[in-house]
Amino acid sequence: MLLLILKRIGLGLITLFIVSLITFVGVEVLPGDACTTYLEREAYGAALDACIKRLGLDVPAYERYLDWASNVVRGDFGYSLSGEMPINEVLGPRVKNSLVLASVSILIGIPLAIVLGIITALWRDKLPDIMISTITIFSMTIPEFISATLLILIVAIWLGWLPGIVIIPSDATFYELLSNIILPVVAISMIMTAHMARMVRSSVIQVMASDYVQMAILKGVPYWKMVFRHVLPNALLPAINVVALTIAWLLGGVVVTEVVFNYPGLGRLVIESISNRDLPVVQALAIILASIYVGINLIADLMTLMLNPRLKSLQIRK
């Protein structure tokens, strides 16, 4: 078991290494470099030379990569170009904001999705299923920029209940954030919950049709006991990986929603740094987002291994 965990972690690290290489090479291959972007029209002669010297661009690429990589391992991403401040200071509050948005959405969205999925499966083709399924399919198909805009129009402009866009500094406290994030959370949850509820529904339906559920009924197990002991543990197991992907997607910044609501999270930082050609920040973001995906999927895999007795004993036997 331990060996397996180590193996998975090792694979994750290799993935991250490849991602870092690709982003570094990608940035390197692009025409122009940090200095030409930064100096724009003044990028010639002595000013350019000075800049190149200052940013250390005159050393060979592999040396710069090694230098950069060893700093990253120590948690130092270097300096942002546009703000000329340490990237860590730029990232810190953004990461926190994204975390708040993601965790609130997760806390609301995932339990809701599971409950809705189970209800629709147990009352399959009956009124509750038809109603909930219609709504979920509806909210799944509307793109988030439309649903977000509609939310702003109705709740913020017509009704005036909540602020339409988030106008808080990126280093706002948790409580300041909370009242501001209701609309973004609703917009995100709509899509996320719908997707997951559909997943849970089909998984529960599949398990309900299995031989062991029929056996439990014929054994005289009361309905709800059967649902909780025999159906749900088996039906929710495959959902773990979908939940993990959703969490990774949320933490990685829900770009469109953040832009529509002007929310200072990681997603908007991605857009901003790309349009500012702030290459060090882009590199840093690529690494961070990749680590989030790798980390969350690793946790999901391990959880599936722990919860599924079949896989667990398989590993132990090996």
Next chain:
Amino acid sequence: MNDIIESVKNLSIGFNSQKGKQISILRNVSTNIKKGETVGIVGESGSGKSTLALAMMGYIKQGLFPLKGECLFKSEDLLKMSSRQLEKIRGRKIAMIPQNAGQALTPNLKIGYQIDEALKLHTDLNKTERDKKISELLNKVRLPSPETMAFRYPHELSGGQQQRVAVAMALAGKPDLLLLDEPTTGLDVTTQAHVLELLRFIAKDTGTSMIYVSHDLGAIAQVSDRIVVMYAGEIVLEGPARKILKEPIHPYTYGLLKSIPKLSLAGLPASMPGSQPQPGSINEGCSFYDRCNLATDNCKKNSPDLEHIKELDTNVRCFNYKELINQNNNLQTSITKKSNNSEANEVLKLKDVSISYAKQKFFDQLLNKISDQNPTVKDINIDIKKGETIALVGESGSGKSTILKSIAGLLKTKDGQIKFENDRILSSDLKMRNPNDLRAIQLIFQNPDESLNPNHTVEQILSQPLKLYFNLSGEELKKNIIDLLKKVRLGEFYMSRYPRQLSGGEKQRVAVARAFAAKPDIILCDEVTSALDVSVQAAVLNLLQQLKEDLGTTYVFVSHDLAVVRAISDRVAVLYQGRLCEIGPSQNVYKFPSHPYTEVLLGAVLEPDPDIKPKLVAEDIVEEKPPEKGCSFQGRCPRKIGDICNSEVPPWQIGENGNAIRCHINIEELASLQQ
């Protein structure tokens, strides 16, 4: 009347078709189950036997509903009960033992918990008493070390053990009636015989009534007091087991019994024409009319009622049953088949073949070799003559399909050579074989549902090999396809059909036709009849034999069913854990002396005759890996003589009958032991 536990009265169950028509799956079924009696319900797939059994627990599958009639359990109608009331009866009064225990046990719950659940629901024992009871139950079903067994998950047990757990779970509530839905189907022959033995013991020990549902007349014959034969949703024959099996007076039962291959008979079983009608397709007349050789005009127009014949204590649904009384001595006949001439040349030779499923280690991958000291299949030497049918027999895990796959080139061999025609070595890599060799060796799979592309018509399926190997097109292609269909006795109109529009037997015929389309020299048959009903199986076996006699094809026939092998093969090779135990002409392998494993296998075969009981000589333990040294059968051998079996690979001995046996015991001694 008091001794009747459950009675089914005029029960019809059906569904609404897409056109809004009511279609019945069960039609007007009535029967009684007496206290302490074991009733066998037998029928082929689609006869409604499982639907009937489940209805007897008040359970109707989704999509079906009762049309009329009732299921009275102690004079209360189960079909009218609320689910609350049913929960009190299921598991406590009527318990179920499912077909595939591996899938019927909840995967995330430990065995102990699942038995405990039944105890909690249906008894008032406290925690310590229940724990004791669980051990007792596990002991009763003869599972090893009951204390630790309770903490295992279902997947950690073998198929036979899972089935035993299901039995223990059903016994937990001390039911009055046990319902068994194909409880031994899917188990190995030896395991099956052991589980049946256990069930018989339990029936005697507890006095529980049992309803045993199966398609297998062999299993039914071993346990039943009374037999109910179902056909197309109706009871066609019902009576005491011995009467039904020895003097069947319904033409369907008669044909069914004749189509079962028997160990005592060489040659092929007689087949019944046609297949069971689809539900809803019979409007008038007898449902067996199309396939019956006693049918008259009366049978076409009027459907017979179930008639009680007092002197035979039997109910029968046939106008002409009298013709079958006193006719039954020819149940024990078979069609003799032409044997091949033994002078023929060898067409395929397996020389020292070993096959390993071990994952290649990194360095081995670089060197392109497999280092596995204990491969799944080892040292197989078989020479196959042109035009013969050689059968590979063994239980699951014996490596028989593995060998077949590597002959076909689907699996690489670890060591050894496969030689084809004039000792030319065939590459073990499919991509390295030349197209003509690929054409010459064809494969027919077990399950035609999975081996035929559901989106292709029969014409497309059959045209592929013809285009690929012979470049045919246009009129010529069509002519060839029609010829092929004719060969497998299917009409021209089948060309435009899709696999889903065919019955199981028809699908397998198409699969046979596809193999023959390549004009192969050798056809590899992988359990080709095990997914088919008995009456269809007989027809496919006869077809294969006919084609072979006409075209001189060589068959390598893999099967776990010793009776089927007896019927079709000229020579038999018995395998255990990927090692050959015995090989020889089939009439001799089925005689003594034989390898101890062959003896065990033959003893476990269930014949459709209540007077022939299986002989259980070895435990039904499942071994996961072949032993590293010595004889492959050392772990289970009833005739083990000592350390030599564990340390040395036994030598080949050739008996006077021409069968070769790999055993440390002297062959003459073996013969006298087995007399």
